[in-house]
Amino acid sequence: MSESHYRHMKDLPSTHLLGAGTAMCAGCGGLQAVHEVYDVLGEKTVFVNAAGCMTLLSVYPFTPFRGSWLYTSMASAPAGAQGVRDALDLLVAKGRLPANDDLQVVVLTGDGAAYGMGLSSTSGAIDRGLDFIYLCYDNEGYANTGQQSSPATPHAAHTATDSGVLGHPGFKKDLFGIWVANRPAYAATVIGTEPLDLARKIERAKDMRGPRLILALAPCPSGWGFDPGEMAEIGRLAVRSGVWPLKEYDDGRVVHTEIRRPRVPVEEYLVRQERFRHLFEPERNDAELSAIQARIDAYWECVD
Amino acid sequence: MSRMLVTGNAAAAWGARLARADYVPAFPITPQTEIIETLGGWIEAGELDARMVTLDSEHSMLTAAGAAAATGVRVFTATSSQGLLYAMEMIYTVAGWRAPFVLANVSRALAAPITLEPDHNDVLAARDSGFLQLHAATCQEVLDLTLLAYRLSEDEGVRLPIIVNLDGFYLSFTREPVQIPEPSAVDAFLPAFDPGGLGFSASRPVSQAVAVLGGGPYSYFRYEMHEAARNALAVFDQVAADFGDRFGRHYSPVESYRCDDAEIAFVMMGSFATKAKDAVDQLRDAGQAVGLVRPRMLRPFPDQALRDALVGRRGVAVIDQNLSMGLGGVLHTELSAALCGVPNAPVLASFVGGLGGRDIGASEFFAMVDVAREAARSGMPPVPRLLYTRSELREMRKLQGIAAAERAAAGQPGDGA
Ligand SMILES: Cc1ncc(C[n+]2csc(CCOP(=O)(O)OP(=O)(O)O)c2C)c(N)n1
Ligand code: SF4
Ligand SMILES: [Mg+2]
Numbered sequence: 001m002s003e004s005h006y007r008h009m010k011d012l013p014s015t016h017l018l019g020a021g022t023a024m025c026a027g028c029g030g031l032q033a034v035h036e037v038y039d040v041l042g043e044k045t046v047f048v049n050a051a052g053c054m055t056l057l058s059v060y061p062f063t064p065f066r067g068s069w070l071y072t073s074m075a076s077a078p079a080g081a082q083g084v085r086d087a088l089d090l091l092v093a094k095g096r097l098p099a100n101d102d103l104q105v106v107v108l109t110g111d112g113a114a115y116g117m118g119l120s121s122t123s124g125a126i127d128r129g130l131d132f133i134y135l136c137y138d139n140e141g142y143a144n145t146g147q148q149s150s151p152a153t154p155h156a157a158h159t160a161t162d163s164g165v166l167g168h169p170g171f172k173k174d175l176f177g178i179w180v181a182n183r184p185a186y187a188a189t190v191i192g193t194e195p196l197d198l199a200r201k202i203e204r205a206k207d208m209r210g211p212r213l214i215l216a217l218a219p220c221p222s223g224w225g226f227d228p229g230e231m232a233e234i235g236r237l238a239v240r241s242g243v244w245p246l247k248e249y250d251d252g253r254v255v256h257t258e259i260r261r262p263r264v265p266v267e268e269y270l271v272r273q274e275r276f277r278h279l280f281e282p283e284r285n286d287a288e289l290s291a292i293q294a295r296i297d298a299y300w301e302c303v304d
Numbered sequence: 305m306s307r308m309l310v311t312g313n314a315a316a317a318w319g320a321r322l323a324r325a326d327y328v329p330a331f332p333i334t335p336q337t338e339i340i341e342t343l344g345g346w347i348e349a350g351e352l353d354a355r356m357v358t359l360d361s362e363h364s365m366l367t368a369a370g371a372a373a374a375t376g377v378r379v380f381t382a383t384s385s386q387g388l389l390y391a392m393e394m395i396y397t398v399a400g401w402r403a404p405f406v407l408a409n410v411s412r413a414l415a416a417p418i419t420l421e422p423d424h425n426d427v428l429a430a431r432d433s434g435f436l437q438l439h440a441a442t443c444q445e446v447l448d449l450t451l452l453a454y455r456l457s458e459d460e461g462v463r464l465p466i467i468v469n470l471d472g473f474y475l476s477f478t479r480e481p482v483q484i485p486e487p488s489a490v491d492a493f494l495p496a497f498d499p500g501g502l503g504f505s506a507s508r509p510v511s512q513a514v515a516v517l518g519g520g521p522y523s524y525f526r527y528e529m530h531e532a533a534r535n536a537l538a539v540f541d542q543v544a545a546d547f548g549d550r551f552g553r554h555y556s557p558v559e560s561y562r563c564d565d566a567e568i569a570f571v572m573m574g575s576f577a578t579k580a581k582d583a584v585d586q587l588r589d590a591g592q593a594v595g596l597v598r599p600r601m602l603r604p605f606p607d608q609a610l611r612d613a614l615v616g617r618r619g620v621a622v623i624d625q626n627l628s629m630g631l632g633g634v635l636h637t638e639l640s641a642a643l644c645g646v647p648n649a650p651v652l653a654s655f656v657g658g659l660g661g662r663d664i665g666a667s668e669f670f671a672m673v674d675v676a677r678e679a680a681r682s683g684m685p686p687v688p689r690l691l692y693t694r695s696e697l698r699e700m701r702k703l704q705g706i707a708a709a710e711r712a713a714a715g716q717p718g719d720g721a
Binding site for chain 1: 326327353355359360363369370371373375503504505507508512517
């Protein structure tokens with residue numbers, strides 16, 4: 001593995017490519033991740049977007065991107081990437097586009113598209129070995145429509161569709177695992193609050209060919225219920241508690257890029273979010289809290 | 305130029321080949337599959353310099369088609385029936401991208417009940433999408449309309465994708481003699497795709513298909529599509545005139561057959577109109593002044609050409625191979641609107657026939673003329689009718705009887721039908 005350019009925080013890009021003044025909420029963890037990813041990928045990119053919060057990044061006649069953008073639909077952004085990639089290849093091969101005008105094709109979707117509705121087109125793109133990066137900002141719900149439960153919503157979280165005392169009855173799906181099981185070129189989990197880890201992974205993915213997943217946990221003040229100013233702390237706690245393992249799949253192996261010991265109790269992460277308030281008030285739900293902790297511990301036992 | 309005996313599906317594939325399509329996103333469905341298999345074979349054999357990619361669904365296929373066209377290559381794709389409906393979100397979406405390409409739809413009736421044989425409810429579901437629609441009645445037309453469709457779609461005053469429709473089985477699997485034009489002659493008629501303002505590249509960043517806020521910009525862009533579609537009426541005439549000069553085959557948006565002095569006219573679309581032509585010939589032999597009017601173009605709607613063809617007839621039998629549930633035949637409705645308030649407009653008699661590939665017999669055409677003539681005499685439009693014979697109904701009752709007996713044998717309560 002070649003040495004990373006990004007060894008210290010001071011190595012991170014100091015000029016930011018994504019324009020300011022978007023329609024995203026203050027403290028949006030998804031936007032933070034997109035910013036950081038874009039700084040490393042650069043402007044020779046075309047973002048192929050699915051319906052979700054980030055669709056409102058480009059609203060006529062404005063765009064914060066210096067490169068290109070194509071909005072498709074909720075289900076089919078990877079198929080849009082297929083069409084763009086194939087067309088660029090054809091244009092270059094047939095001499096109708098100079099090779100240095102080529103672009104990196106980046107799918108940008110939320111978890112609802114990535115874990116659910118878009119999984120068929122994602123699966124097809126992986127089957128065909130499509131040369132693209134899939135950047136998913138995972139805010140653990142259908143945020144754009146008001147944070148209903150999605151296939152990425154964690155167990156017990158309150159959402160607009162699971163507002164009872166037990167919260168969401170399902171369990172967050174393992175999208176990273178689904179990708180890895182199908183041997184993509186690369187897959188990694190990231191979070192905007194760990195910018196160095198993120199930059200190294202994007203740097204790594206950038207020069208590879210084939211299907212590459214960047215799965216970013218995206219703390220969402222509006223959907224999760226916390227003050228925008230707390231976003232960075234929530235993100236750090238997601239990693240320190242072990243809720244969001246930072247890892248990468250490369251060369252046929254999964255490697256954890258940060259292993260925290262000791263881990264912070266998951267309670268510290270949960271208690272700061274409105275969506276888990278019912279686990280603490282009016283009464284503490286000890287059974288549920290320890291079940292959540294036990295699942296995290298079990299995960300890390302397999303890693304340790 | 306060579307003359308070959310080919311199916312409608314092969315004629316569609318020839319259209320794509322002669323148009324030098326760069327890119328063919330695909331997904332199999334009966335009765336369309338032969339089109340993509342034919343193209344795939346040519347690509348394998350090095351006879352067509354294109355890339356074909358099988359997607360995970362028609363929804364993805366249409367997304368890839370639109371995205372590739374929006375990146376600047378010439379795209380051909382094909383589907384049928386359930387596939388067209390599965391893709392419907394993207395049919396509307398990619399039309400809004402103003403990315404020109406051609407989609408061959410091999411008409412097949414829609415579920416439920418599921419069937420393989422044709423009618424036009426599939427393609428009519430795309431009626432309001434922004435895709436233009438050309439309907440072929442012969443294998444030669446399938447090829448020629450595909451070539452015309454590229455010129456029309458890519459015209460700078462149009463820039464909308466186009467569906468070329470051919471009926472499943474009756475055209476898709478029927479061999480007819482087809483003139484295959486010389487590639488060089490087609491190249492002269494259809495120059496390489498000029499992407500114009502489309503395309504993504506490092507030196508020219510573009511944001512495509514972005515969101516709008518509010519009804520103002522939305523209405524503007526949507527009405528612009530409508531105007532582009534209306535422009536296609538005049539552009540079609542120019543393109544078809546050029547095609548006629550080069551290839552000797554002349555296409556108008558509306559075909560009129562033995563109509564000049566006709567008192568009664570049939571109006572219908574697609575390959576079943578050839579049945580109407582046979583009936584017209586027989587009726588003419590019997591001394592009756594009957595003709596056929598067949599829209600080749602459904603979108604944009606050639607309302608003026610239809611008025612020109614129909615005003616002066618006394619009665620018109622509109623035969624819809626589709627059914628808008630709770631309304632009736634779609635073509636009948638659209639024609640009624642086109643003729644509304646026009647002095648001397650003929651009385652329209654509405655018939656629904658040929659659903660799910662059901663044949664339309666000569667005697668039925670004769671009977672429809674009688675109904676249309678009586679309507680013209682009385683000035684009263686008759687009640688809409690489904691073409692369905694007594695013996696068909698008897699057969700249907702038999703099937704229902706068997707179904708009831710089967711249910712009873714399985715110990716389930718019958719429904720008395
Ligand atoms: C086919 C379709 N169904 C539903 C919607 C409505 N919709 C728009 S965004 C969205 C939520 C998407 O969730 P996710 O992918 O997680 O993105 P987020 O909103 O969280 O950014 C939904 C359901 C749609 N645009 N298209
Ligand atoms: S709802 Fe959440 S993900 Fe969406 S813009 Fe707001 S903070 Fe970001
Ligand atoms: Mg989401």
